[in-house]
Amino acid sequence: MAPNTLAQGFARDTLPPMKAPLIDPFQRAIEYLRVSVTDRCDFRCVYCMSENMTFLPKKELLSLEELDRMCSAFVRLGVQKLRITGGEPLVRRGIMTFFQAMSRHLESGALKELTLTTNGSQLVKFADDLKAAGVRRVNISLDTLDEAKFAQITRWGRLPQVLKGIDAAQKAGLRVKINTVALKGFNEDELETLSDWCASRDMDLTFIEVMPMGDLGNEDRLGQYWSLKDLRARLETRSPLVDLPERTGGPARYVRVENTGQKIGFITPLSHNFCESCNRVRITCTGEIYTCLGQEGHSDLRAPLRASESDAQLEDAIRAAISLKPKGHDFDYSRQTVDGQVSRHMSHTGG
Ligand SMILES: Nc1nc2c(ncn2[C@@H]2O[C@H](COP(=O)(O)OP(=O)(O)OP(=O)(O)O)[C@@H](O)[C@H]2O)c(=O)[nH]1
Numbered sequence: 527m528a529p530n531t532l533a534q535g536f537a538r539d540t541l542p543p544m545k546a547p548l549i550d551p552f553q554r555a556i557e558y559l560r561v562s563v564t565d566r567c568d569f570r571c572v573y574c575m576s577e578n579m580t581f582l583p584k585k586e587l588l589s590l591e592e593l594d595r596m597c598s599a600f601v602r603l604g605v606q607k608l609r610i611t612g613g614e615p616l617v618r619r620g621i622m623t624f625f626q627a628m629s630r631h632l633e634s635g636a637l638k639e640l641t642l643t644t645n646g647s648q649l650v651k652f653a654d655d656l657k658a659a660g661v662r663r664v665n666i667s668l669d670t671l672d673e674a675k676f677a678q679i680t681r682w683g684r685l686p687q688v689l690k691g692i693d694a695a696q697k698a699g700l701r702v703k704i705n706t707v708a709l710k711g712f713n714e715d716e717l718e719t720l721s722d723w724c725a726s727r728d729m730d731l732t733f734i735e736v737m738p739m740g741d742l743g744n745e746d747r748l749g750q751y752w753s754l755k756d757l758r759a760r761l762e763t764r765s766p767l768v769d770l771p772e773r774t775g776g777p778a779r780y781v782r783v784e785n786t787g788q789k790i791g792f793i794t795p796l797s798h799n800f801c802e803s804c805n806r807v808r809i810t811c812t813g814e815i816y817t818c819l820g821q822e823g824h825s826d827l828r829a830p831l832r833a834s835e836s837d838a839q840l841e842d843a844i845r846a847a848i849s850l851k852p853k854g855h856d857f858d859y860s861r862q863t864v865d866g867q868v869s870r871h872m873s874h875t876g877g
């Protein structure tokens with residue numbers, strides 16, 4: 527990708543010496559930042575958005591320059607892994623300039639990984655640029671390989687476009703991990719097919735338990751919930767699974783499928799929560815920090831960011847927010863009610 531003047535303009539900080547790292551009240555080091563760069567999306571997945579979602583006015587969003595300042599402040603405070611998400615991150619205008627600007631933190635060695643989670647619809651256009659900006663792997667969400675079911679679950683998505691995006695990512699040399707939300711009565715019968723398909727293309731696969739977020743409307747999230755313990759037991763009837771110690775810094779726990787060598791991850795916030803080793807916080811597209819995905823508590827970082835050209839106030843506000851990070855989430859399916867429902871949309875905080 528050709529050097530971009532806007533990106534050069536971003537690079538005003540060559541990272542002053544690293545500050546004291548971010549440690550929360552439970553002695554967990556915060557090294558992983560997930561940033562939602564837009565609440566917009568070209569899909570309307572049923573577990574994530576309502577069909578008639580209204581989006582924020584553009585002026586509410588952090589500008590690309592502000593996103594740069596925000597992320598750079600976190601990198602100075604010890605964040606080593608930066609995941610860009612949304613909404614659909616690749617529908618944000620100018621987003622490649624932002625990726626390009628962030629690559630300077632990879633080059634300096636301060637940031638170990640720059641990556642994104644995407645629905646894959648725009649990868650034909652952007653895979654090469656992402657690779658050039660230093661992205662090495664992408665997580666692509668895909669719940670089914672059946673075209674009609676794909677249209678049903680994403681409402682607006684088209685499967686062939688996403689499959690072409692996956693091809694483009696692999697061709698560009700990006701490592702691909704597929705994220706599949708396991709939904710009872712929807713893709714239950716496809717898990718083996720999906721896992722064989724990923725193995726045949728040398729892609730990792732992670733199954734995610736559906737979380738009770740967003741406005742449920744007519745959606746029965748409780749009825750859709752499927753414990754990954756059951757799924758694991760089913761996969762075990764085909765081949766032994768060996769627990770792997772390795773971690774990506776994310777919440778997935780991995781197993782190796784003995785018969786094929788394939789790696790499969792499980793993200794099980796409900797049936798086995800991983801809060802005790804939580805290392806991450808989230809920034810919304812409007813500059814709020816959520817220190818837990820499963821809690822409503824948050825604080826505003828946009829005001830301190832905009833208050834001054836210096837980042838001192840922003841850094842103080844970040845530390846203050848981390849000092850309030852809760853121990854874990856409040857999701858609760860056990861009472862078979864939606865008490866544990868978090869009314870915020872995933873697209874706002876970025877999942
Ligand atoms: N409850 C909970 N769920 C999370 C958390 N982080 C990620 N998830 C869930 O896992 C999904 C997949 O996460 P990804 O965006 O692929 O990121 P990741 O799992 O950190 O990715 P890797 O770097 O590949 O490990 C998210 O959309 C959420 O549904 C977390 O901190 N708490």
Ligand SMILES: C[S@@+](CC[C@H](N)C(=O)[O-])C[C@H]1O[C@@H](n2cnc3c(N)ncnc32)[C@H](O)[C@@H]1O
Nearest residue numbers: 574612613614643644645667705736737872877
């Ligand atoms: C909110 S999306 C944002 C990034 C991108 N648009 C995508 O779909 O990959 C991030 C992830 O959140 C997951 N997700 C959304 N709503 C969820 C829910 N209610 N429970 C579990 N995962 C959810 C999606 O499947 C996706 O893997």
Ligand code: SF4
Nearest residue numbers: 567569571574613645
């Ligand atoms: S899960 Fe991702 S692709 Fe689906 S509606 Fe939410 S933000 Fe869009």
Ligand code: SF4
Nearest residue numbers: 801804818819854855
């Ligand atoms: S639910 Fe909250 S505390 Fe638990 S892993 Fe996710 S973000 Fe961390």
